[in-house]
Amino acid sequence: xxxxxxxxxxxxxxxxxxxxxxxxxxxxxxxxxxxxxxxxxxxxxxxxxxxxxxxxxxxxxxxxxxxxxxxxxxxxxxxxxxxxxxxxxxxxxxxxxxxxxxxxxxxxxxxxxxxxxxxxxxxxxxxxxxxxxxxxxxxxxxxxxxxxxxxxxxxxxxxxxxxxxxxxxxxxxxxxxxxxxxxxxxxxxxxxxxxxxxxxxxxxxxxxxxxxxxxxxxxxxxxxxxxxxxxxxxxxxxxxxxxxxxxxxxxxxxxxxxxxxxxxxxxxxxxxxxxxxxxxxxxxxxxxxxxxxxxxxxxxxxxxxxxxxxxxxxxxxxxxxxxxxxxxxxxxxxxxxxxxxxxxxxxxxxxxxxxxx
Amino acid sequence: xxxxxxxxxxxxxxxxxxxxxxxxxxxxxxxxxxxxxxxxxxxxxxxxxxxxxxxxxxxxxxxxxxxxxxxxxxxxxxxxxxxxxxxxxxxxxxxxxxxxxxxxxxxxxxxxxxxxxxxxxxxxxxxxxxxxxxxxxxxxxxxxxxxxxxxxxxxxxxxxxxxxxxxxxxxxxxxxxxxxxxxxxxxxxxxxxxxxxxxxxxxxxxxxxxxxxxxxxxxxxxxxxxxxxxxxxxxxxxxxxxxxxxxxxxxxxxxxxxxxxxxxxxxxxxxxxxxxxxxxxxxxxxxxxxxxxxxxxxxxxxxxxxxxxxxxxxxxxxxxxxxxxxxxxxxxxxxxxxxxxxxxxxxxxxxxxxxxx
Numbered sequence: 001x002x003x004x005x006x007x008x009x010x011x012x013x014x015x016x017x018x019x020x021x022x023x024x025x026x027x028x029x030x031x032x033x034x035x036x037x038x039x040x041x042x043x044x045x046x047x048x049x050x051x052x053x054x055x056x057x058x059x060x061x062x063x064x065x066x067x068x069x070x071x072x073x074x075x076x077x078x079x080x081x082x083x084x085x086x087x088x089x090x091x092x093x094x095x096x097x098x099x100x101x102x103x104x105x106x107x108x109x110x111x112x113x114x115x116x117x118x119x120x121x122x123x124x125x126x127x128x129x130x131x132x133x134x135x136x137x138x139x140x141x142x143x144x145x146x147x148x149x150x151x152x153x154x155x156x157x158x159x160x161x162x163x164x165x166x167x168x169x170x171x172x173x174x175x176x177x178x179x180x181x182x183x184x185x186x187x188x189x190x191x192x193x194x195x196x197x198x199x200x201x202x203x204x205x206x207x208x209x210x211x212x213x214x215x216x217x218x219x220x221x222x223x224x225x226x227x228x229x230x231x232x233x234x235x236x237x238x239x240x241x242x243x244x245x246x247x248x249x250x251x252x253x254x255x256x257x258x259x260x261x262x263x264x265x266x267x268x269x270x271x272x273x274x275x276x277x278x279x280x281x282x283x284x285x286x287x288x289x290x291x292x293x294x295x296x297x298x299x300x301x302x303x304x305x306x307x308x309x310x311x312x313x314x315x316x317x318x319x320x321x322x323x324x325x326x327x328x329x330x331x332x333x334x335x336x337x338x339x340x341x342x343x344x345x346x347x348x349x350x351x352x353x354x355x356x357x
Numbered sequence: 358x359x360x361x362x363x364x365x366x367x368x369x370x371x372x373x374x375x376x377x378x379x380x381x382x383x384x385x386x387x388x389x390x391x392x393x394x395x396x397x398x399x400x401x402x403x404x405x406x407x408x409x410x411x412x413x414x415x416x417x418x419x420x421x422x423x424x425x426x427x428x429x430x431x432x433x434x435x436x437x438x439x440x441x442x443x444x445x446x447x448x449x450x451x452x453x454x455x456x457x458x459x460x461x462x463x464x465x466x467x468x469x470x471x472x473x474x475x476x477x478x479x480x481x482x483x484x485x486x487x488x489x490x491x492x493x494x495x496x497x498x499x500x501x502x503x504x505x506x507x508x509x510x511x512x513x514x515x516x517x518x519x520x521x522x523x524x525x526x527x528x529x530x531x532x533x534x535x536x537x538x539x540x541x542x543x544x545x546x547x548x549x550x551x552x553x554x555x556x557x558x559x560x561x562x563x564x565x566x567x568x569x570x571x572x573x574x575x576x577x578x579x580x581x582x583x584x585x586x587x588x589x590x591x592x593x594x595x596x597x598x599x600x601x602x603x604x605x606x607x608x609x610x611x612x613x614x615x616x617x618x619x620x621x622x623x624x625x626x627x628x629x630x631x632x633x634x635x636x637x638x639x640x641x642x643x644x645x646x647x648x649x650x651x652x653x654x655x656x657x658x659x660x661x662x663x664x665x666x667x668x669x670x671x672x673x674x675x676x677x678x679x680x681x682x683x684x685x686x687x688x689x690x691x692x693x694x695x696x697x698x699x700x701x702x703x704x705x706x707x708x709x710x711x712x713x714x
Binding site (some may be wrong): 034168173217272296298 | 521529547569629631652660667
C-alpha cells in the first residue's frame with residue numbers, strides 16, 4: 001500500500017490537530033456531476049453501475065478531479081445487504097428503491113441469514129479494492145453501510161416510506177421479532193464493513209437515515225443499540241492505523257448524549273443542529289461531522305462562503321471537526337457551487353487551526 | 358355564552374392544577390372516522406367541506422361523540438390564508454394541496470396584502486361561531502393557523518415539497534424579500550386568529566409543520582421570529598378569560614430553549630422528543646403538549662396503554678401537560694384504538710395529579 005498523502009480527514013476524526021478542516025460531501029459522486037450522468041447512462045441501471053467495480057471506481061474518483069476533497073467514499077448503495085439477503089432490489093425511475101420480497105412475519109425474519117460479503121457482495125469488496133488501488137494514497141477511502149434500523153424499514157415496507165407504519169407496527173406489536181431482524185442485520189453489517197476495511201476502507205460510516213423517525217426510547221432500542229453492536233464488532237485498527245467509525249443519524253440532534261456514548265469516533269450531524277451547541281454538549285468525547293444545509297448550495301458564492309464561515313465559527317478553534325453537508329448533495333446543484341463550498345472550507349478554516357486547544 | 362363545563366385543557370395550558378391530564382388529538386376530526394368519510398363524500402371536495410360552516414361544525418363534533426376528549430378543534434385547513442391572498446388553492450386526489458399561482462419574485466411578494474378575515478375568510482369565522490354555539494360550553498374550542506414559514510413554503514413551492522429548494526433559495530439569496538413575505542403572513546395570521554378568538558375560539562395553536570427543515574439560525578429568523586410577532590399581536594384575553602397560545606414546530610425538539618422564550622403559553626412536541634427531558638429543560642416556563650407517536654395507534658390496546666403510561670411517567674407529577682399525539686392521527690387508525698388512547702390518558706393520569714407540585 002502507498003503511504004497516505006493527505007491524512008487530515010483521519011486525524012480530524014481522531015481529534016488530532018490538522019492544518020485546515022477536512023471536507024467531503026455526502027453523495028459527492030453522483031447526479032450533480034455531468035460526467036457521472038454520462039457514465040450512468042452508458043452503464044444502464046443504477047445497480048449495473050454499483051455492481052461493476054471498474055465503473056464504481058471511475059465515478060468514485062470523479063469528484064476528486066473537480067474539488068480539493070479530503071476523502072473519497074465508495075460508490076455504492078445502502079440496500080446491497082437486503083439485496084444480498086435475497087429480497088430482490090430494483091429501482092423504478094422516479095420512484096426510488098423497491099424490493100420484490102418483503103419481511104412481514106416472524107417466519108420471514110427467522111429465514112434470514114447473516115450475509116457472507118465475500119460470496120454475496122463480492123462486487124462491493126472488489127470495488128473497494130479497485131478504488132483503493134486507484135487512489136494510491138491520495139486521500140483516505142470511506143466505506144459505508146446503512147444502519148440496521150434503516151435497512152429494516154426498506155425490508156419491511158418494501159421500499160421508501162413516509163411514515164414507516166409497517167415497521168413501527170412491527171416494533172410496537174412484536175418487539176422481539178424486530179430485535180431479531182435488527183440483530184441479523186447488525187451481524188451482517190459487521191462482516192460487511194470488516195470486509196470493506198480489509199479491502200482498503202480507512203474509515204467507515206454508518207448511515208442511519210431513518211433513526212430520526214423514532215421516539216427517544218425506540219431509537220435507543222431499535223436503532224442505537226444495533227449500531228453499538230456493530231461498532232463493538234468492527235476491526236478498529238488495520239495495517240497499523242486506527243479505522244475511525246462515523247455514526248450519522250439524520251434527525252438525531254436531540255440524542256447526542258446517548259450517541260456520544262456509542263463507541264463511535266465521530267457523529268454526523270444534519271443541518272438542523274447548531275454545531276457550536278453540539279460541540280459544547282459532546283466536548284472532546286467524539287469528533288463531529290457536518291453540517292451545512294445542502295440547499296445553501298443553490299445560492300450564490302457569497303452566501304455559500306458566508307455559511308461556511310458561520311459554521312466554522314460556531315465550531316470554533318478545536319480539533320475534531322470534519323466539514324460536510326448535513327445530508328447528500330442534491331442533483332440540482334451546479335458543480336461550480338460545490339467547488340466554492342469545498343474550496344472555502346480549506347481557505348476559511350486555517351485560522352481556526354493556528355492555535356488549537 | 359354558556360359556562361364552560363370542562364376547563365381541564367385551558368387550565369393545563371396555563372399550568373394550573375387539574376384532576377387528570379387533558380387530551381385531544383391533532384386531526385381528530387378526519388379520515389380515520391367513517392362518519393367523517395361519509396360527510397366528506399356528500400360534501401364534494403375537501404374545500405367544499407371547509408367552506409361550509411354547517412358541515413364543518415358537524416365534522417368538528419364527530420370525535421367528541423366517540424371519545425372523552427377535553428377540547429374540540431376547528432375543522433379547517435392551514436392553507437386558507439394563501440387561498441384568501443388569491444393564490445387559488447386546490448386539491449388533486451392523492452397529491453396533496455396545490456396552488457394555481459406561486460410566489461417567486463420580489464414583485465409577487467410586494468403585491469400581497471394582509472387579509473381581512475371578515476371579508477376574505479368569513480366561512481372560517483362563521484364556522485368558529487357555529488361550532489362554538491354547538492359546543493355550548495361542553496369543552497373549549499381551539500382555533501388555529503399555519504405558521505408564516507409553513508405557509509410561505511406552500512406559496513413558493515406551489516404545493517407540498519420534499520426539500521423546500523425554492524423557499525430555501527429565497528431565504529438564502531433574498532433574505533429581505535423572505536422577511537417581507539413572512540411579515541405580511543404574520544400580520545395576516547394575527548387578524549385571522551384574533552377574528553377566531555372573537556368568534557369563540559378559547560385557545561389557538563400555530564402549526565409550524567416545516568420549521569424543523571431549517572438550520573437553527575434560519576429557524577430563528579424565518580420561522581420563530583414571525584411566530585413571536587404573531588404571539589405579541591394576539592388578543593390574549595377574551596370574555597374575561599385568558600386565551601392560551603400553543604406553538605407547535607414539528608421537528609423543533611432541539612430548539613426548546615428559544616421556543617420557551619417566544620411568549621407562547623405551551624409548546625407542542627412531536628414524538629421524537631423525550632417529554633421528561635423537555636420538561637426538565639423548560640421547567641415551569643411553558644406547558645407542554647404531546648407527544649405519542651401516532652404509529653402506536655396501529656398497535657394493540659396493551660401497547661397503546663403502555664405507551665400512554667410511559668409518557669405520563671416521563672412528564673411526572675407536574676401541572677402543565679396536555680396529552681396529544683406527536684402529529685396528526687393517520688387515516689389507517691381504527692376508532693377503537695383511538696378510543697383506547699383517549700380513555701387511558703384520563704384513567705392512567707389521575708395518580709399524577711393527586712399530589713401535584
